[in-house]
Amino acid sequence: MEFPGLYNYWITIVLMMVGFYIVIAHDNLIKKVVGLNIFQVSVFVFYISMAKVQGGTAPILDAGIETYSNPLPHVLILTAIVVAVATTALALALVVRIRNAYGTIEDDEIEGQEDDA
Amino acid sequence: MIFKAILRVVSKLLIPPIMLFALYVQFHGDFGPGGGFQAGVIFASAFILYALIFGIDNARKVAPAWATRTLLSLGLLLYASVGVAGILLGGNFLDYSVLxxxxxxxxxxxxxxxxxxxxxxxxxxxxxxxxxxxxxxx
Amino acid sequence: MAVTALALVRLRNLFAVVMLAGVFSLLAAVLYVVLDAVDVAFTEAAVGAGITTVLMLGTLALTTSDEKAAPRKTLAPLLLVVATGAVLIYGTMDMPRYGDPNAPIHSHVAPYYLTRTGPDTGLPNVVTAVLASYRGYDTLGEVAVIFTAAVGVLILIGRSRRPKKKRKPADKKEAAQ
Known part of the structure; x- marks a missing residue:
C-alpha cells in the first residue's frame, strides 16, 4: 500500500469537506453559495486528476507524441464549469429575491420571520 | 478624475484586442485550446469591461436588451437546427458527416x-x- | 489552494470572501494546467475567476457585504464533516493510483476517441472533437441549461426592477390568447 499515490483524492476530499462545512455551518446565503462553488471545484479537480496519465501531454494531436491524457473528463468538466457559473448566477438571483422579500440573507433570521408569521 | 482618464484610455485600447482574441479562440478552437464556451465568456467580458468603465447606460446602448436576448436564443437555435439539418440530409440527429x-x-x-x-x-x-x-x- | 479555502471559512467580510473565491478559481486553473487539461484551465480562468467574481460583486451591491453573526453550532457540523471525510478517505484506498495509465477510466472509450478523432474529423484538438461531435447531445443539453439559467435569472430579478415596462409584452401575449 503506497499511500502517496492517492494524494490527489485526499486533496479533493479536503476541499470538498471545506465546502461542505461552509454550506452546513454558515447562515449567510452568499457564503453558502461560495461553499457550494468550492465543493464543485473539488469535484472538477477529482475528474481532471483522474484524467491525468503519467508522462502524457494535453490531448491535442501532434506527430511524435504517443501518450495523451484522457480527453473525456476534460470535455465533461469544460461544460460543467460553464454550467456551474450559470447555476451560480441563478442561485445569486434567488438570494437577491430573498433579500427583497425578507430584508436579510441570514438563514436563521429568515426562519425567525417565518415562525413569527 | 485622473484615474478615470487612464482607465478609459487603457480600456479603449484593450477592448478591441479582447474581442479579436475571443473570435480567435472561437474559430481556432479546433486546433488549439479554446472553443465556443471560452470564446463566449471572453466576448462577454469585453462588454462587461466597457460597462464597468463607461457606465451601464452607455453599454446598454452598444448592446441593447433585445440584441443580447436574440443572441442568447439564436445560439441554441443554431445548434439545434444543425442537428435537424443532419436529419433532413439523411443522417442522424447531430450527425455532421452528411453536411x-x-x-x-x-x-x-x-x-x-x-x-x-x-x-x-x-x-x-x-x-x-x-x-x-x-x-x-x- | 487548501489554505485559501480555509481562509474562506473564517472570513466574515463577504467582499474579501468573494475576492478570495476568485483567487481560489485562479489557483484551480493553474492546477488544471499542471494536470494537462489546457482547455479546462482556460475556461476556469475566464469563467471562475472573471465572470463569477463580477456576479458575486453584483449580488453584494444588491444585498449586504457583511456576514452577521458567528456560526452558532460549530461542533456538530465539524464532527459531521470530519466523519464524512474519514469515510471518503477510506473509500479511496481501492482507487487507482494517480497517473496510472492502466486505470479503468483510460481503457474504455478514451482510446477510441484518441485514435478516431484524426481520421473522422481531421481536428487535432480531441477535446473540441469530443465536445462538439461525439458527445454533441450532451453539449446541446449543456447549452440548453445555460439558456434556461439566463432566462431564469431574467424572470427572477429582471422583472422586479421595472415592473411597468416589463408587463407590456406579457399583456400582449394574454390578449393574443
Whole structure:
C-alpha cells in the first residue's frame, strides 16, 4: 500500500469537506453559495486528476507524441464549469429575491420571520 | 478624475484586442485550446469591461436588451437546427458527416457551426445576467 | 489552494470572501494546467475567476457585504464533516493510483476517441472533437441549461426592477390568447 499515490483524492476530499462545512455551518446565503462553488471545484479537480496519465501531454494531436491524457473528463468538466457559473448566477438571483422579500440573507433570521408569521 | 482618464484610455485600447482574441479562440478552437464556451465568456467580458468603465447606460446602448436576448436564443437555435439539418440530409440527429460531400469536411463544418452556436448562447447569457445584476433591466 | 479555502471559512467580510473565491478559481486553473487539461484551465480562468467574481460583486451591491453573526453550532457540523471525510478517505484506498495509465477510466472509450478523432474529423484538438461531435447531445443539453439559467435569472430579478415596462409584452401575449 503506497499511500502517496492517492494524494490527489485526499486533496479533493479536503476541499470538498471545506465546502461542505461552509454550506452546513454558515447562515449567510452568499457564503453558502461560495461553499457550494468550492465543493464543485473539488469535484472538477477529482475528474481532471483522474484524467491525468503519467508522462502524457494535453490531448491535442501532434506527430511524435504517443501518450495523451484522457480527453473525456476534460470535455465533461469544460461544460460543467460553464454550467456551474450559470447555476451560480441563478442561485445569486434567488438570494437577491430573498433579500427583497425578507430584508436579510441570514438563514436563521429568515426562519425567525417565518415562525413569527 | 485622473484615474478615470487612464482607465478609459487603457480600456479603449484593450477592448478591441479582447474581442479579436475571443473570435480567435472561437474559430481556432479546433486546433488549439479554446472553443465556443471560452470564446463566449471572453466576448462577454469585453462588454462587461466597457460597462464597468463607461457606465451601464452607455453599454446598454452598444448592446441593447433585445440584441443580447436574440443572441442568447439564436445560439441554441443554431445548434439545434444543425442537428435537424443532419436529419433532413439523411443522417442522424447531430450527425455532421452528411453536411458535405466529404464526411471529414462535413464534420469540420458541423463542429464550427455548433461551436459558433455555443459561443453565441454563452456570451448572450453572460451579458444578460451581468446587466441584470448591475441594476439594469436585462 | 487548501489554505485559501480555509481562509474562506473564517472570513466574515463577504467582499474579501468573494475576492478570495476568485483567487481560489485562479489557483484551480493553474492546477488544471499542471494536470494537462489546457482547455479546462482556460475556461476556469475566464469563467471562475472573471465572470463569477463580477456576479458575486453584483449580488453584494444588491444585498449586504457583511456576514452577521458567528456560526452558532460549530461542533456538530465539524464532527459531521470530519466523519464524512474519514469515510471518503477510506473509500479511496481501492482507487487507482494517480497517473496510472492502466486505470479503468483510460481503457474504455478514451482510446477510441484518441485514435478516431484524426481520421473522422481531421481536428487535432480531441477535446473540441469530443465536445462538439461525439458527445454533441450532451453539449446541446449543456447549452440548453445555460439558456434556461439566463432566462431564469431574467424572470427572477429582471422583472422586479421595472415592473411597468416589463408587463407590456406579457399583456400582449394574454390578449393574443
Amino acid at each position: 458535405a460531400d466529404n464526411p471529414v469536411i462535413g464534420q469540420h463544418l458541423g463542429i464550427t457551426l455548433i461551436e459558433f452556436g455555443v459561443g453565441a448562447t454563452v456570451s448572450g447569457a453572460m451579458i444578460t445576467i451581468f446587466f441584470i445584476f448591475a441594476h439594469q433591466d436585462g
